[in-house]
Amino acid sequence: MSKVYTAASMSLDGFISGPGETGFEHLFAWYGNGDTAVQTANPEMTFHPSAVSAEHVRSLFEDTGALVVGRKLFDQTGGWGGTHPMDRPVVVVTHNVPEGWPREDAPFTFVTDGIESAVERAKAIAGDRAVGVNGGTIARQCLDAGLLDEIWIELVPVLLGGGTPFFEQLGNAPVVLEGPVSVVEGTGVTHLRYRVR
Amino acid sequence: MSKVYTAASMSLDGFISGPGETGFEHLFAWYGNGDTAVQTANPEMTFHPSAVSAEHVRSLFEDTGALVVGRKLFDQTGGWGGTHPMDRPVVVVTHNVPEGWPREDAPFTFVTDGIESAVERAKAIAGDRAVGVNGGTIARQCLDAGLLDEIWIELVPVLLGGGTPFFEQLGNAPVVLEGPVSVVEGTGVTHLRYRVR
Known part of the structure; x- marks a missing residue:
């Protein structure tokens, strides 16, 4: 059975974008703060994260x-x-x-x-x-409907002070998760994986 | 020179208490989900976290x-x-x-x-x-005034869906932090330490 996960780069205060769609230079900095190339299907988009984060991203791509x-x-x-x-x-x-x-x-x-x-x-x-579902509204709908198995948080050391939360207007809060089932320390990011009970 | 830190148990969506002062049974569960006793100055308040978290708490007490x-x-x-x-x-x-x-x-x-x-x-x-300052308003005032050196987040696997954010109404967002300078994996909590630049 296919596992359903959502993954997003999130600030320490819980936002996946800052006020007025800002803050991406901070949230996505870890995609470019290393020297290990990760190719994407877009020839103009190659990531250069740390070796640890590159392995994390490649493995996520492969499993999806x-x-x-x-x-x-x-x-x-x-x-x-x-x-x-x-x-x-x-x-x-x-x-x-x-x-x-x-x-x-x-x-x-x-x-x-x-x-x-x-x-x-x-x-x-x-x-x-696995099936990867988008952070924000789609992930929240999946969580509310009991369709989500895992939440992957790429936790970035920035406080954005506002913006779009990873999860908002939850239908069934509080939601207790299991884990983290894995913690991977990248550079400028902590890769955390939680299981939905 | 004395270091100034703030520390708090925080939900994955960034709250140190849930809506209407709820959620503490989740946020503080890690203080009682193990079998290593940590005495406090209050004879009626002894924590029982995991051995890893007990060491973390004792060390924080001693350094403060x-x-x-x-x-x-x-x-x-x-x-x-x-x-x-x-x-x-x-x-x-x-x-x-x-x-x-x-x-x-x-x-x-x-x-x-x-x-x-x-x-x-x-x-x-x-x-x-070290000097420990309270999460919420006091920590935010310290951060805004450039008085804060470190932020310790006890990250708890729960989504509270609302409540009191660890940091809100930041005066200087976005605030880029350094780290995590340490990651300690407890049971039901991830102890993260960040440095303010």
Whole structure:
């Protein structure tokens, strides 16, 4: 059975972006503060984290079989030009299928009947590999619906003072997690993995 | 020179108490989820954390020479009956000295001219040991005023969904920290220590 996880770079005060979509230079600094190259499917996007974080990122890429994202991110990135940087099939949760999609040359699926259906679809695609769901609204919906198995936090040593929380408006707070089941010390980031009970 | 730190048990979503002063059974669970006794100055309050966390707490107690707390906490605890559980002198930041205080039998000092003065007083008391300042408003005031050297986060695997943030209304966000300079894996808690630049 495919495991469902969410992962995001988060500030010490719990934000995945700062006020007014700022702070990314801090949140994502660890992707570029080392000298170990990690290729993505986007030839213009190569990460250079520390060796420890590179291993972490590569292993996450390898273990992932499909992704679930919201329509907002899909629009913001222009559907990543048809190829997600992780080079994996993407299931987009949306109310309406965007014009020009789906495309034969891009492994993007559009699900209009809710998060459960989207995760089910992604699991079928992922086979025995994991399904990665986007932080923010999508992750929170999965958590509320009991669809989430693991939370991966890339904890970054910055206080952003506001912005978008990793998890907000939780339906079932408090949510007690198990772990961390792993702690990996990168440079400028601590990779923490928790299990949802 | 005395180092100034703040330390608190914090949820993964950044809160040191949940909505309406709830969630402490989760935030402080690690103080009682093991079998290593840690005595406090209060005979009725003995902690039983894991061996790893016990060592962490004992070392923090030993390294601390004085504490700075706000008037709210002082009132809530009734001045800890005159003895703080850490058995250290306490400097209380307040607008007015409470009735009946100071007392000859209790090492409590009341400072009415602001946080800088309170920290200076605590440093003089602490000598070459550290000054611990309370999470919440006091810690934030210290951070804003450039008085804080370290932030110790006891990161607890729970999402509280709201409440009192460890740091809120920061005057100088984003604040980039250094570290973690140490990561100690307890049971049900990850002890993280960061340096303020």
